[in-house]
Amino acid sequence: MIDFVRIRFDNARNLEEVISNPNAFKEFYTQYEVHSQHVLYPKRVKFRNLDVVVTKESAYLKNSLHKYYNLKYDGSDHNSNDFTFSMLCEVVEEILSKSDEFGFGVITQLEIGFNIDTKLPAEEIIRSAIFLYKEKAYTANENFNGNGELLLFKSTNYLIKIYDKAKQYSIAANKLRFELKYTERAELKKLRINHLSDLVDKKKIRLLCKNLLIKLDDFLIIDAFDSVGTIPEKDKDSLRKYSSDRFWRSFGQKRGLVGLSRQAKGNHKKRLKVLVDKHELSKTKTLIKDGVIKKYVYLMNN
Structure with a gap:
């Protein structure tokens, strides 16, 4: 669930x-x-995997709280297992026990993600069903030299990664990772996520999860349709068109017709929804969303 964190210290x-x-x-x-x-900056310490760095002007703490827990108990530097709320609380408590000063730092970056069990291999889902985020294509597509597929979508204050968690760590089961990383303070501030202590507040974790689900809803995720014989070729052509960011970009290029362009875009989005519902092509998206909710409930209660 909660993973990477970066905390800024003003003093x-x-x-x-x-x-x-x-x-x-x-x-x-x-x-x-x-x-x-002369002793020079930066000055730094490391406890387990957490880096604490002090420069002349600033100071910060960063790294994975999930990996911190695993390093403590089995010495392994990974985050492929479940990281429950009680485990998170233990890690936060241990960090704060080092010094009260760690409690005053402001969280500037934060990562929340879920490992979802899937019937199909995650890389197959990524390649065939995940198309666009807010009508925009992925920023990067990596395969880690055959060790898993990853799609990266960058936005102003955050980025979203969807990748094959099982293949990354050579796990036999099928696991898809959906991960949201806040890279700036803006959205974290809106969610009232400020200090380490906020990460052990269930209400605030719920807000983080809710925001992740809102972003998941903005994805165009469509079941594979090219080989489905019952879908008319005309509908397939429309689905291919709507799955391309080039089509959606064209609406922003019609100068002087902003209102008309916005209305036309809305009509096409409605048409896309009709096609997805008509041919029942939302099973993959439902599977991912239900998987996130199910895993969230489990992690918060353990």
């Missing part, structure tokens, strides 16, 4: 004092200028 000197304490951190790294014997 760098306070955090510098914290990480310099040998009773709290066994290893403390910095740079040293030999001739002048």
Whole structure:
């Protein structure tokens, strides 16, 4: 569920004092200028996988809370298993126990994601059913040298990744990962996610999940239709057209006809919905959405 986090600390000197304490951190790294014997920035510590870095002007903590938990209990640097709410609470409590100062930092980046069990291999779903996000194509498509398919969709304050979690870690089961990463403060602020303590507030985690589902709804995910004999060729042509970002981009290029363009676009979106409903092509999207909700309920209750 909650995974990567980046936290900014406005009072760098306070955090510098914290990480310099040998009773709290066994290893403390910095740079040293030999001739002048000056200790230079950045100064840093690492506990498990978490990096804490102090520069002259700022300080931050970053990395995966999920991997932190796994490293603590079995020494493995992965996030392929389930990371429950109680596990998250344990990690947050342990970080805050190092120093109260960690509780004052502001979360600037945050990742929430779900590993969903699927009948089909995740890469097959990604290649055949996931087309557009808000009528835009993916920003990147990677296959990690045969170790799993990944689609990346970038937006202003966040990015969304959909990828094959099973193949990434050579897991026998089929697992699709749907992941939302907030890359700026703007949306986190709206969701009232400010400090580490907010991550152990169930109401705020619910808001994060709700926002993820809203973004999932904005995806054009259509079941494979090319080989379905019962769908007329005319409807297939329309579905192919609607699955292309080039078609939707054309509406933004009609200068002087903004109102008409917006109305025409709305009519085409309605037509697309009619086609998807008529030929029952929303099973994959329903599977993903139901999988997210089911996994959310499980993780929050364990």
